Amino acid sequence: MTGASGFSYEERGNGTVVVTHRGRLAAQLRGARAEQFLAELRTENPQLVMARWTGNYRRGNERTARHHPRNSG
Template sequence: MSRIDKRNRLDENPFHYRIAKDQTVFIDYQGKLVKTLKGKEAERFLDKLKAAEDDKTVQLHLAKITGNFKRGNERNGRAH
């Protein structure tokens, strides 16, 4: 897995997930919601997480399901 996470960013556990009563999965990156999964997609994803051997594998699955959402052009939130 060292070739996938070259900068060891997943060691910091930037992703977290929550499961609602209706089995909807909410995925957060550094405390901000980035993806919501429902239905069959959520079921398949939860099965992958259950089969994961360690925390880094869980982080990798979370990173892959969110896709390439960070492009480097995000703002700090301050007014320009």
């Protein structure tokens, strides 16, 4: 399952869920965490859920930080 943001996931036979981002491993979930992840996927936007679970999401301050005097070198 792939979306516009590049996240995809694969459920494996042993109960493991592998999340990839643009073809690279982003997270590997097992047991209760994998079950919780799959439950969230059913109720929300899958791309946002995968971004949140892997820690790969924007925090909203990128534009502000770009214009900070320390970063304008």
